Each structure stands twice: as C-alpha cells, then as structure tokens.
Amino acid sequence: NAFLLAGHAEGRQAVLVIDEAQSLSAEVLEQLRLLTNLETTERKLLQIILIGQPELREMVARPELKQLAQRIVARYHLGALSFAETQQYIQHRLAVAGPSAPLPFSASALGRIHALSGGLPRRINLLADRALLGAYAHGQRRAERSTVQQAAREVFGDGVPSRRSAHRSARSTVQSTDWRVPALAAVAGVAAMALLWAGLRHGANP
Secondary structure, three states, X not given: OHHHHHXXXXXXXXXXXXXXXXXXXXXXXXXXHHHOOOEOOOXXXXXXXXXXXOHHHHHHOOHHXXXXXXXXXXXXXXXXXXXXXXXXXXXXXXXHHOOOOOOOEOHHHHHHHHHHHOOOHHHHXXXXXXXXXXXXXXXXXXXXXHHHHHHHHHHHHXXXXXXXXXXXXXXXXXXXXXXXXXXXXXXXXXXXXXEEOHHHOOOOOO
C-alpha cells in the first residue's frame, strides 16, 4: 500500500500483469481481489490484467469467486486466426527472428498449417517450427505441404485431422472470425484474455 501511495503521489499508475493466470489457485485470485481495495478518495491505486487460457473464464465463473467476477470491468476473447491472419502471423514471427528473406513455406504448406492448427497461435508455432526443421533436415529451402503433414504427425500424433475435416475446420474458422488485428495476433500466445481493471471505475467496491 505504501508503494502504491508513493507512486500515486508522483503521478504514476501501477499495473499488475499476470500471464498464464489460469494456473493460479482460487486462494491467490481472492488475494488479488483484496488488492483492488487499495484506493484513495479519488481512484483505485492498482490495475490488474489477467491473461490466460479459456480455463481462466471457467475459474472466474466459480461461485466462490463471485466477488472477483464482479470486479472485472473488461473482458476480451482472442479467437482463432483466419488463413490470411495465419500467414501474416508467420511472416511477422520470421521478420522478428532475423533478416528478411523469401517466406520458407509454399502456398499449399501455409494452407495446411492453417487447416491443421485451426488458426490457434500456439499450434501454428509448434507446427511451423517442426516443418522448418524437417525442411532443413532434407536440404529443402522451403517447407512443402508434405513436410507440414509429416511435421503434424510428429507434433500432434494421432490427433492429425483428415483432409476433409481439416478443410471444414478451416472454413468454419474463417467464417467465425470477423476481426482483423494482425498486430494483436503477432503477440498472441493465448486463447483468451480476461481483464481485471480495478482502476477504471472510481470507488467501485462490489
């Protein structure tokens, strides 16, 4: 409390960001709720942002965390990427990793990555990484569709969908995705985000 009051006196805003928040116990989440009680007569002293997998939403919905749920004033769920966003996501990751070069995936390989990953960033990461390793092992300058298919068997095992089911999954993903935020997708390693901004509402104490 003393730290937050000192920061407030200097005109600074304290923000607590917790990644993989679905791993927190109910007891710790309740302690976080108590931190939101720290305030001045003007505003809350601490803003809390929880980032996690879809399980986080299920945790917050528990009856014993009802008071915590009442403090959440903003929520955002990051859905699956469309095919175009999947390609942009891979291009961005490669650009960050090193010098610009021709995209080391054929068009059909990119399509297969999207279909097999369902547009989920973590699955895209795993599949693209293994496909690049496979292409390198075979002396190929880029990963082809067959390379991606083999990579999927190594990464996902028996969970690799058939061509028909993969196509249906990719099509439904595109239809259900009505936003275009490549920049957000580039930093998204999570399936969902729950935001607890206790400082956005002055004097809010449910």
